[in-house]
Amino acid sequence: MGVAELNKIVIYGVGLIGGSFALALRQAGAVREIVGFGRSKTTLDEAMRLGIVDRIGESEAAEVADADLILLATPVAQMATIFARIAPYLGANTLLTDGGSTKSDVVAAAYANLGDKVGQFVPAHPIAGAEKSGASAALAELYQGKKVVVTPLPENSDAAIASVRLFWELCGAAVCELTPAQHDEVFAAVSHLPHLLSFALVHDIAQRDNRDLLLSFAASGFRDFTRIAASSPEMWRDICLANRGALLSELGLYQRELEHLHQALTEADAAKLEEVFRVSSQVRGSWKQQ
Numbered sequence: 615m616g617v618a619e620l621n622k623i624v625i626y627g628v629g630l631i632g633g634s635f636a637l638a639l640r641q642a643g644a645v646r647e648i649v650g651f652g653r654s655k656t657t658l659d660e661a662m663r664l665g666i667v668d669r670i671g672e673s674e675a676a677e678v679a680d681a682d683l684i685l686l687a688t689p690v691a692q693m694a695t696i697f698a699r700i701a702p703y704l705g706a707n708t709l710l711t712d713g714g715s716t717k718s719d720v721v722a723a724a725y726a727n728l729g730d731k732v733g734q735f736v737p738a739h740p741i742a743g744a745e746k747s748g749a750s751a752a753l754a755e756l757y758q759g760k761k762v763v764v765t766p767l768p769e770n771s772d773a774a775i776a777s778v779r780l781f782w783e784l785c786g787a788a789v790c791e792l793t794p795a796q797h798d799e800v801f802a803a804v805s806h807l808p809h810l811l812s813f814a815l816v817h818d819i820a821q822r823d824n825r826d827l828l829l830s831f832a833a834s835g836f837r838d839f840t841r842i843a844a845s846s847p848e849m850w851r852d853i854c855l856a857n858r859g860a861l862l863s864e865l866g867l868y869q870r871e872l873e874h875l876h877q878a879l880t881e882a883d884a885a886k887l888e889e890v891f892r893v894s895s896q897v898r899g900s901w902k903q904q
């Protein structure tokens with residue numbers, strides 16, 4: 615793809631993920647015009663002020679047909695409605711992708727609402743983010759050196775998949791492929807469960823009478839375990855519900871692990887505790903983010 619080969623991209627949800635996509639493609643010189651749709655005027659005005667979008671979208675009828683690419687970067691529960699809104703106006707050459715953290719639900723929403731245009735949608739998930747939300751958190755470098763998982767549909771042409779891969783690569787990402795089901799199983803274990811646990815720990819402390827005292831002494835261990843508990847409640851509500859089958863399985867395994875540790879503590883079983891900590895320390899100590 616040459617410089618500014620994308621004439622127009624439309625982004626639904628100009629927050630951390632959508633805004634970073636816009637900034638990255640702009641920095642790569644790959645797009646002429648970026649149009650944003652959002653839920654609140656304040657957010658869109660901020661995205662304009664920060665130079666993330668060139669214009670606020672007028673209507674689907676006005677913006678969708680001549681777009682080269684549309685990115686859905688809203689919380690995942692919003693995506694079905696957006697697919698339905700854009701479907702009637704989708705031009706034959708417009709590609710669609712998304713940044714949602716879950717894939718089976720988003721793919722089901724695409725099948726339910728895009729009809730025979732579903733082949734134009736190549737689902738994706740950037741494995742990069744932060745606990746911060748909104749346009750002001752967007753960064754041109756967010757995807758540099760990070761993975762993006764695409765979960766192609768049987769209806770996607772090779773050309774559509776190659777183009778969507780290229781857009782994410784222009785953002786600096788390394789693209790890999792999984793099926794939607796594989797994706798949701800993997801991220802239930804290494805992203806969705808850790809967020810649930812982090813929210814749970816902070817919630818537990820937040821409800822206590824002495825929470826201010828506890829928080830005043832909390833230090834880097836607490837900080838590292840709970841950074842992600844400051845993440846968007848709406849986004850994580852949607853992710854947990856969308857992937858609740860896989861997440862419940864992971865939660866069950868984790869509860870068994872806690873039971874094991876509970877028993878070891880009750881019995882003051884030093885060997886059992888140390889064995890769990892030894893395996894964990896070795897695996898986490900040698901883990902490198904790829």
Ligand SMILES: NC(=O)c1ccc[n+]([C@@H]2O[C@H](COP(=O)([O-])OP(=O)(O)OC[C@H]3O[C@@H](n4cnc5c(N)ncnc54)[C@H](O)[C@@H]3O)[C@@H](O)[C@H]2O)c1
Pocket residue numbers: 626627628629630631632651652653654657687688689690692696713714715716739740741742743744745746747748749846849853
């Ligand atoms: N935050 C992360 O770490 C991360 C990482 C990878 C993927 N994701 C996924 O990316 C998506 C966006 O997350 P984010 O972190 O950018 O959230 P965000 O809150 O920063 O941005 C989401 C934006 O969508 C807008 N929005 C909500 N409903 C809308 C609607 N119906 N129409 C148009 N705009 C709407 C909001 O106003 C907001 O500006 C989510 O699906 C999330 O699961 C997030």
Ligand SMILES: O=C(O)C(=O)C[C@]1(C(=O)O)C=C[C@@H](O)C=C1
Pocket residue numbers: 714715740741742743744745746804805806842
């Ligand atoms: O860095 C963070 O704050 C994140 O939580 C990023 C993170 C994750 O690693 O779990 C969160 C959700 C995504 O869908 C992808 C990435």
